[in-house]
Amino acid sequence: MGNIVLLDDLTINQIAAGEVIERPANVVKELVENAIDAGSTSITVEIKQGGKTLIKVIDNGKGILKEDIPNAIERHATSKIKSIEDLEKTYTMGFRGEALASIASISKLTIMSKTADDELGFKVVSEAGNIVEAEETGCKIGTTMIVENLFFNTPVRYKFLKQDATEFKFIKEWVQKVALANLNIAFKLINDGKQVFQSTGNGNIRDLIYVLYGKETSESLIDVDYKEENIHITGVIGNTLMARETRKDQIIFLNKRNIRNQMLTSSADQAFKGGGTGIGKFGFFILNLEMPADYYDINVHPTKMEVRFKNESEIYRIFYHAIKSSILSKDFLGNNEQEEKKKDYVQNEFNFLTNHFSTQNNAINRIHAVEENTASDNEEKQEDGQELIKRENQRKVDYIYKGILFRTYIVVEIGNEIYLIDQHAAHERLLYEKIRANYKSNLKTNSQMMLVPEVYDLTHKEIEFVKNNIEMFQNIGFDIELFGENSVKINGIPDIDYRVNSKNVFLDTLDEMLTNERSTSKDIEERFIATVACKAAVKANMDLTPQEVDNLIQNLLTLKNPYTCPHGRPTTIKFSKEEISKRIN
Template sequence: MSSQVVRPIMSEHIVHILPEQVASQIAAGEVVERPASAVKELVENSLDAGARSVSVEILAGGSALIAVADDGSGMTRADAILSLRRHATSKIRSAADLTAIRTLGFRGEALASIASVSHLRMQTRRAADDNGVEVAAEAGNIEDTRTCAIAAGTRIEVRQLFFNTPARLKFLKTLATEQGAIAESFQRVALANHHIAFRLASDGRVVFDLPRANSVLERFRQVFGSKIATRMLAFDLDRPGIRAQGLAASSQESFPTGRMIFTFVNGRAVRDRMLIRAVEQAYQTLIPRGRHPATLLFVGMRPEDVDVNVHPMKTEVRFRNGGAVFDVVYHAIRDRLADQTDSVQPATIGDPPVSSTDDAAMGLITMSSKGAQDRVDDRAPSMRSDSPLRLVPDALTEKAFQRPLTLAYDRDARGGPAAPAAPIPMYSKLRVIGQIFAGYIALETEEGLLLIDQHAAHERVTFEKLRRELRDGGIRTQATLTPVSVELSPARAGMVHAAITEIRAMGFDVEPFGPTTLLLKGAPAVFGPEGGAKLLGDMIESMGDAGFRGGGEAAFENWLKQLACHGSVRVGRVLELPEIHSLLAELDRTEFKTNCPHGRPVHIQFARGQIERMFRR
């Protein structure tokens, strides 16, 4: 029995042009994903218009009302009407302009897209005009135009967003979620434009009221408060064609998520994985695994070297030379974190250097008791100081750590430079009170009491020595008086023998001595040969199933962390006063000295006022 394929009867024409209203709604879906997208587009238009003050009011998470008012340049009647048409823009003239975009907006879709899915009312006036103009539109169609009284600038009201696209309206999140998204979007724009006043109100409640700030640090303080602002370090690295500057949290401050990492390219807030990865890698070995820093990163470059036209909402960019950008960002932050004890005033992003009245810069960080509880318990059974604390003299000189105090002053309405804060004293310059619980060194500072975790401090010193030697060709080895045999587990012996080259690179002079034995002839010089066999055993025990192979430099750093941890002085070891002074001097000559390689704090501080309040003084 034969079968026939039944084909559907089709009309003669299956390709057609979408109606203008449907096309506008599709475009709106790309540009205006949610109320926060509309707020972002409208605020960016205000900034492009030269506004010095921007106010935003929302109701019901932005779905009922979004009102954005500014004191920018305003528009004529003809421009106001034309601005609501698709592809209308004042920011580019030809395709060639797309290669060097210098404004936040440029697509010419925002106002038309928003108007196509809402009831929109625009009031605008130029300073030179006697009256303003009001334009009312519904679903993209202009319903009315009239003159109005308004101060110079523009006010746009968007009501009942997505009223004619119920599918989009249905997928909006809860009221609180949409409000939060608007606040986060608004916050990013405010952080990038400290010289502009911003105000955000939600359902009659003021969320942000930010006056014009003198500096990026002051704006950061306005948004996030003084507690974290005082823990931010200014950084600035300028290389040909690329400049990375901003604020980075000290290594003793970290967060459970990456939401405190803000990245901007030529003043535009972006979500770029490469920039975030560069920031995160700059904090490697400085904060605990799984924690994230707070960073305000501004990357400046030639507009032709970055493509901002790769995403409808302009939140992603593409760099012409991403590797060079990564390198500048990484070193800008990493070099600043190398020594966090000096004081550097934050530069005014994008403005010429003038005077400053910012607060004193960063210093020793006051930590809560919770920070100290994150320490791994390294207690050793012995409370005696039988063997000396071995601290091999470092080839680095004091001069290498006497970094010049670079000052980039911020804008100050009163004029005149403010004196920079004095650098934080070095650990070795502080008065040693003694040792507490055979694990913590107590120091007296002008600000209060400083406690140093001796294991974390020695671990950082040791780790940096080992890493420097490894990069210089191999960790230096000191021979043992007599070879020592190290027995291996038969299950892991083959893996260990296969990693002989890597083990030697880490400072252990070993040779195979039978199928399950190694002959140890030398150990890393930084520890001395006495405990070499135990150190090697600990290293082999911590070796994963993949052995010592694979992972590159990052894998070696993880093994060096283990080596530094096992070989450093433990909590529970009583130190003599000369040993304490020696450790503090070594710590002062070490980069990244405020945290151990696993990210735990080396010190915590109890402010003098805090102590006095406990005694009710």
């Protein structure tokens, strides 16, 4: 007899379970998705001991016919598709017909269900996939699934489970996500007898965000409702001040299914850049993309978290537009700017961003390429950032300077438009670009010597930070030496064509860096550059000479994306004459 044998059904199911059921949260996912597919409006999840001893999902969906219940736990048994072609028009969460069989094979599974047509409900109990009990029972319309003793017959898998609290955390996170995608379903989550989460199912995403993230977040969000080419994107994004340190609050649903997709994430990054988040931070968004099922393939991986879009670049562009135009609707005073205009603007930005990898001769593009740490980073380092900016400056912009409002906002007229420029935010943006370009090209010479060197006494923590990062200070243009035990001597500060109080720039930067400590070195550099730019920038209420104003405006207006400071706050708002006359008449 040969060595190759056919596996028995239990083994096959257990292997399949390995693909989708790694931990209790995956069971919850599969059961809840089945409940959603059954058209439920109310779903309750009950957990005991992190799901290890009990996972119970109660729904009020259409139920399962008595004769179908045993089939439901058979492998490859599904009511949702009949052939692979059906996938192109399937919007249900499930279609593989594997989840229940997998779960049944590694637990004790009880199914109780009743359809509207049945007088009585039916109950089936299975252990390791074998039906051990089947009887009629009284119950409401809908289905209750009870999974007990998960992994009881796969001890290795059981051993890999984390503590109950951790397993429950995975479950909770997932239930909350699914509630965000299914706003018309009322979810309830109970852990060891205590209710820990509830959604109303009233369809309002802000109400739910209030519950999950609190009042402040729910009030700062911007609504997204964007339609293009059969694609409808809805949800919320964070405003400019809500950027996060991680990607945890970037949630994408595709036809209500939570997916991970790098292409979409990077499209969002682009859209937020300079328009939403600060440097090294991530935008906040919870967005659902609704589109025809034949635009993508979801059958890439058994967990259905991955997806392949047929027309990636188009989806990339549309996702970008959805986010960017929503950001702009807040940042621009041109709230009522015509939609078409906004769309053009967004498209221009988009073209600019996507082209900058290929257009080698455009100076600003290069600066941005440096800024974005792209693959071409090394090449860009050779470039003299300052030269680039100077060259750009030669392209003078014609404007009429109208004055400064409240000692804070510079007013200029260009063509048919009036610009109000926040002097601090604008200067900060400019300095950021410049300092960063210098930093990246390692121009240590970018230091302006001080007439008299200054010595500052520092605290232990401060001196440690300087010692550990002395090169970073030098790279950015601080001509700095350690001086005795606890002091530093500063001979020069970053050259930024502007009179600054060197002491403030140095000490404030240090202070800021120490107050918000972060982990990785790349982050430190990014933040350092942004901080120096911020501290060196002119403040509001500082009087600028006409020459300084001219410098600022000329430099700013030649930047392609002058509209936000590195922290994401708007630098500039503009009105057109048309808008003003519309409002006045």
